[in-house]
Amino acid sequence: MPETMRLHEQIGRLARQIAETANQPMAFMEVCGTHSHAVGRYGLKQLLPDNVKLLSGPGCPVCVTPTGEIDWAIELAARPETIVTTFGDMLRVPGSKSTLADQRARGALVQVIYSPMQALEIAQKNPTKQVVFIAVGFETTTPTVAVAVQHAAEMGLDNYTILCSHKLIPPAMMLLLESGEVKLDGFLCPGHVSTIIGAAPYQQIVDNYHAPCVITGFEAHDIMKGLYALVKQSAEGRAEVENEYSRTVRSEGNPAAREVVRSIFEVTDAVWRGLGLLPGSGLKLRPEYERFDAAKRFGLKPSGAGEHPLCHCGEVLRAVTLPVECEAFGVACTPEHPLGPCMVSSEGACAAAYRYERGR
Amino acid sequence: MPDDIIKLAHGGGGLQMQRLIEQELLPACDATYGRGGEDAAVLPGAAQIVLTTDTFVVRPAVFPGGDLGKLAVCGTVNDVAMRGARPVYLTLGLVVEEGTEIALLRRVMRSVRDTCKEAGVALVAGDFKVVERGSGDGIYANTTGVGFPLLPEPTSIHRAQPGDAILLNGPLGQHGLAVLAARGELELMMTVESDCAPLAGLVATMVEAGGAGVHALHDPTRGGMAAGLNEIAAASGVGMELEEGAFPRDVGVEGGCEVLGLDPLQVANEGKVMAMVAPEVTEQVLAAMKAHNYGADSALLGHVVKGPAGRVAMRTMLGTRRIVDMPSGELLPRIC
Known part of the structure; x- marks a missing residue:
């Protein structure tokens, strides 16, 4: 195929340009699980010179959900009056004692759905049950959840709630730079999230931390183009927001989607696995929609449960430990018997490393 | 958390199902008549x-x-x-x-x-x-x-040999995606048809063309081609090297998989056969496949290599290498 050949040549050229331009050791981070998996699937790290490192950050929404909140979902599933609805990724994530898949096999009503609107249909069809949607996700997911809550309010549904674990990506990026735990020379910014938030939120990262931010897509050539832009900025001592994904991301993002989110949710402090409590990094329902908050309706109390003692997902999410450096990786922790979420989720960094890079 | 109850993942065609079969089901089978896995x-x-x-x-x-x-x-x-x-x-x-x-x-x-x-x-x-x-x-x-x-020595997943060509009769993932789409839970803007087909005729022509050079045949159902190749590599104690660019493609399946975060290599098929055949008959077998109704898109995907035993690797279109891993757990329940 001539088009494929062109792409190959383009990617080969980008790899050469990266190698020629990288005049010092550089480390960049992607903060999107879809990027982690694309990098693994295409084997892109093999195309980078030794002095350019690409790290995975806290870009998998399931992975950054703390164990205590997973326990809440499991606790809700165990109640006889509830139907828990969730995206499939959440099913096998271990809480402190069990998983949603476990609860389902023991008789709990847990339904995998593909769109938040499906939970509303399930609530309408089961008026005698309480239907809870496990609302996990970054800026890409929240607009659809906001629309679902809006519909629930219009329909006057009183048997529908969400367990709200929504998180915002830019505060986590800033925390990583602030902590200085890992030396980072810039970010490969998430294409999907950026379709909603646009380019503006990255400007404060550039301004405050002089860290280049490049928005890019998920094909091999998108990622390589993004990396070349980062390497070039770094080598030239520049720090700017660049959009290499302009075929999809407009610099203003999607104001209409943000407005829907703003009408239903407000920004709050949130606990991230691995990062701890981050001010202004999460969303909660506005007071007028609080009746749809599962934690409130069911009086859920923080469990204080920690992670499995052998699990290093926290360090992996901060890129302090690489997946393959974790002593449990591939031994005590496998996709079949995961200790932590990074090995379970299709967007997790450990799952990507296990699937594509182990013993290559 | 050890498993004390059956979960959907035990039926997924991946590692968990394999373990359950080995531990709970095979012990009741008479080993005189086979080692399981066929x-x-x-x-x-x-x-x-x-x-x-x-x-x-x-x-x-x-x-x-x-x-x-x-x-x-x-x-x-x-x-x-x-x-x-x-x-x-x-x-x-x-x-x-x-x-x-x-x-x-x-x-x-x-x-x-x-x-x-x-x-x-x-x-x-x-x-x-x-x-x-x-x-x-x-x-x-x-x-x-x-x-x-049809052959004096039956084809077997234990018989793949280094040097064998790996053949496949068409694009992957159509059945799994068609069933998933038919559930109506997804608003997938696509029409993928299941590849469900009886392959007796196709296999007969392959065996006729390749004779004893046809070593192993397997239909990649649950767990998809990824599980099938790993099973053969493990059973035969060989490795495999695939070329991503050689795979027959179905853009509908690829698009759907992209949206759902699935790997077509792990999605179920019901009308596909993969074959490990000796180099001297590869051309004839491939020609016979292409001439058959259910094999028009057949392709040579790669080769069986000595080892490492059980490792299935793929050269991507960019020339990089990655592992093709055994899927784990529940991908899509009740697809067959």
Whole structure:
């Protein structure tokens, strides 16, 4: 195929340009699980010179959900009056004692759905049950959840709630730079999230931390183009927001989607696995929609449960430990018997490393 | 957390299912007649026979490209064929839930009849049970198939040899995606048809073209091609090297998989056969496949290598390398 050949040549050229331009050791981070998996699937790290490192950050929404909140979902599933609805990724994530898949096999009503609107249909069809949607996700997911809550309010549904674990990506990026735990020379910014938030939120990262931010897509050539832009900025001592994904991301993002989110949710402090409590990094329902908050309706109390003692997902999410450096990786922790979420989720960094890079 | 109860992941076609079969089911089987893992058993007698059984719980019972009846015949016919055999006889057991529409039963049985005819098998015995509403979900079916080997030494997943070519008769993932789309839970803007097809005829032409050079055949159903290749690599104690660029493509499946975060290599097929064939017959077998109705898009994907034993690797279109791993857990329940 001539088009494929062109792409190959383009990617080969980008790899050469990266190698020629990288005049010092550089480390960049992607903060999107879809990027982690694309990098693994295409084997892109093999195309980078030794002095350019690409790290995975806290870009998998399931992975950054703390164990205590997973326990809440499991606790809700165990109640006889509830139907828990969730995206499939959440099913096998271990809480402190069990998983949603476990609860389902023991008789709990847990339904995998593909769109938040499906939970509303399930609530309408089961008026005698309480239907809870496990609302996990970054800026890409929240607009659809906001629309679902809006519909629930219009329909006057009183048997529908969400367990709200929504998180915002830019505060986590800033925390990583602030902590200085890992030396980072810039970010490969998430294409999907950026379709909603646009380019503006990255400007404060550039301004405050002089860290280049490049928005890019998920094909091999998108990622390589993004990396070349980062390497070039770094080598030239520049720090700017660049959009290499302009075929999809407009610099203003999607104001209409943000407005829907703003009408239903407000920004709050949130606990991230691995990062701890981050001010202004999460969303909660506005007071007028609080009746749809599962934690409130069911009086859920923080469990204080920690992670499995052998699990290093926290360090992996901060890129302090690489997946393959974790002593449990591939031994005590496998996709079949995961200790932590990074090995379970299709967007997790450990799952990507296990699937594509182990013993290559 | 050790497993003390059955979970959907135990039926997913990946590692967890493999372990459960090894630990809980195989101990009851007579090891004289095979080591497990094959698509069908080859049994001694006045003439060698090939025997297998399979149960079908697909939801929904009707999907683009097929239905439960067609699937129940194809699944078993194909498993018999994978031993390099000609399927001949079939039995059918049905468990039907009270309240199921007779029109559905009629449709399923019409498909059974038509597919048996196409596959050249005779339905010779059957059973029918009804369970109370709520104890099942529509219709479950079991088929048992009997066939006769076409080769003195049956094809086997234990017989892949270094140097063998790895062949495949078309694009991957159509069945799994078609069933998923047919559930109507996804608003997928696509029409993918299941590849569900009886492969007895295709396999017969392959065996005719390649003779004893056809070493291993396998139909990549649950767990997809990724599971199938890993099973053969492990059973034969060999490695495999694939070329991503050589795979036949279905853009509909690729798009759907992209949206859902699935890997077409891990999605189920019901009309695909992968073959490990000796280098000296590769060309003839591939030509025979391409000439057949169910093999027009056949391709040479790569080669069996000495080792490391059990490792399936792929050279991507960019020239980088990655592992093709055994899928783990539940991908999509009740696709077959």
